[in-house]
Structure formats: structure tokens, C-alpha cells
Amino acid sequence: MAPIDLRNPGRPIRVGVILLNSTTELIDIAPFGFFSSISRSFLKDFPSSVCPDEIKAQVPEFTYHWVTETGDTPAKLTAGMNVVPTDSFASCPDLDIALLGAGHISHEPSEAESAYIRKVHESCTALLTVCGGFVPVLCAGLLEGKTATAPRLFLPMFKEKAPGVNWVDKRYVNDGKIWTTGVLLNGMDMIAAFGRSVWGETVDKLITDGSWPERDVEYRDDDGKL
Numbered sequence: 001m002a003p004i005d006l007r008n009p010g011r012p013i014r015v016g017v018i019l020l021n022s023t024t025e026l027i028d029i030a031p032f033g034f035f036s037s038i039s040r041s042f043l044k045d046f047p048s049s050v051c052p053d054e055i056k057a058q059v060p061e062f063t064y065h066w067v068t069e070t071g072d073t074p075a076k077l078t079a080g081m082n083v084v085p086t087d088s089f090a091s092c093p094d095l096d097i098a099l100l101g102a103g104h105i106s107h108e109p110s111e112a113e114s115a116y117i118r119k120v121h122e123s124c125t126a127l128l129t130v131c132g133g134f135v136p137v138l139c140a141g142l143l144e145g146k147t148a149t150a151p152r153l154f155l156p157m158f159k160e161k162a163p164g165v166n167w168v169d170k171r172y173v174n175d176g177k178i179w180t181t182g183v184l185l186n187g188m189d190m191i192a193a194f195g196r197s198v199w200g201e202t203v204d205k206l207i208t209d210g211s212w213p214e215r216d217v218e219y220r221d222d223d224g225k226l
Contacts, residue, residue: 003125003177004096006198009060016065016095018120019075019083020103020113020136026077027184028101028130031191035062035097037210038195038203051206058202067092069112089116094123101187102132114140127178128194130187134180138162146175151183152219171217182219189213 006013015035036042040061043051064086068075071088087093089112098120109117117140121127129137134150137143138158147166150158159167172181172190174197181190192212195203207214215221 003123006060006096006125009096012061012063013096014065014093015062015097015099016067016087016092017083017099017101018117019066019068019085020100020107020109021069022103022107023076023078025102025131025184026079026081028133028187029077029099031128031130031187032064032099034191034195034212036064038199038206043206050209055202055205059206060199065092065095067095069110069116095120096124097126097128098124099128099130100133100136101130102135105132109136109139118142121177124177126194126198128190129179130181130190131183137178137180138165142178143180146178147173148175148178148180149173149182150180153183169219171215171219185213189215189217193217 015032017029017032038059040056040059043056043059066075066083066085067087067089068085069089071085071091074082074084076082113136117136121142127137131151134143134148143162144164147168149168149170149172152169155167155169158165170182171186172179172193179190179194181187192207192214195207
């Protein structure tokens with residue numbers, strides 16, 4: 001089945017977080033909240049002076065999926081949080097947009113995890129990774145020949161480990177379906193850029209009014225900080 005047109009999906013857009021058998025960085029998956037903040041169900045009761053009716057009529061609707069391998073055990077997040085999954089790898093419908101955050105630095109994806117990531121990539125419209133969330137995608141063989149970024153401290157190491165990837169020093173990079181980011185809060189930069197690239201003027205006002213960041217993708221505004 002071909003990926004849907006996110007501008008004219010004809011149904012609620014299925015967005016999901018893939019949670020591996022590790023502990024996922026809480027801050028890495030925070031950008032997932034972007035989709036609810038621009039959704040029709042969230043905005044419908046806002047006064048027209050805050051969100052004009054023409055925008056309410058054009059914004060998308062979403063269904064939300066929290067996906068683990070088995071779907072029956074809470075997934076661990078940092079800061080002592082747990083997430084009750086809504087789906088397993090086997091039961092989850094094809095995702096239109098999927099997000100991956102960083103797991104524990106020592107986690108090596110299993111073949112089941114890699115196979116699921118490849119399956120999602122094949123059917124989705126966008127695979128968004130934040131911080132170390134690119135690692136399982138790399139392990140699944142999906143970054144070979146692509147341009148990607150990573151946390152700045154790790155770029156030299158991955159340039160050696162994965163020379164088939166064109167590694168660049170940016171806050172976020174999009175190549176085909178895959179988006180990669182630098183560290184931590186660059187996920188917020190990426191999700192705002194993703195929203196603008198997909199829905200344009202329809203959600204641009206929402207992004208601006210919500211103070212989502214629009215920082216320089218080349219890091220030229222941070223004096224070399226991480």
C-alpha cells in the first residue's frame with residue numbers, strides 16, 4: 001500500500017512512537033505532542049479569536065499509537081516513567097508517521113526490532129528520529145547512502161563506524177522519508193520544520209503562536225554550543 005498524502009489523507013493520520021526493549025529518553029519523544037497540539041479534536045473548542053475557523057477546518061486528525069514488541073508490558077522511559085503500549089509490532093496498523101527516541105546507549109536492537117523498523121519505513125510517509133533514535137534505523141540498514149546527522153559529540157565516531165552515510169553537522173536533516181536530529185531539544189526544531197514542510201500555512205500560525213522553535217539548522221545561532 002502506497003503511503004498516504006499527509007495534506008489530504010482522507011482519514012485520521014496514524015502517528016506512533018516505537019518503543020524498543022530499552023529505556024527511551026523522555027525528552028526525545030516529547031515532540032510527539034506536536035501532533036495533538038495541531039489536531040482537529042484539540043483545536044475544535046478554541047475560540048475563533050485564538051484559532052480561526054478556517055484553520056480548524058483544515059487541520060488534520062490523528063490516531064496515536066505507542067508500540068512495543070509484545071504490546072503487553074509497560075515501556076520504560078527515563079525519569080522513572082512508564083508507558084502502557086496501545087499496540088504490539090504484530091497488531092499495530094501501518095503507521096503514517098513514526099517517531100523513535102534514543103534508548104540506552106548500550107542497547108543493540110534485536111532482529112525483531114530491526115525488522116519492524118524496516119516494515120514501518122516501507123509503508124510510512126515519515127520516519128522521525130530524535131537524538132540517538134537514529135541508531136536503530138542505522139542498524140536496520142536504512143541510512144546507507146543517505147544524508148543524516150547525529151548528536152555532535154558522536155559525529156566523528158559514526159563517520160568512522162558508518163562511512164556509507166553522509167554525516168553532516170546540523171540540527172536536523174531530512175533525506176527521503178527519514179528525519180534525523182542532533183541532540184535532545186533539536187527534536188523540537190525538527191518537528192516544527194516537519195510540520196511546516198507538510199502542512200505549510202495551515203499550521204504555520206499554530207507553530208508560531210505556540211512558540212515552537214525556529215532556530216538555525218546550521219547551528220550558526222548558538223556560538224558552537226551543543
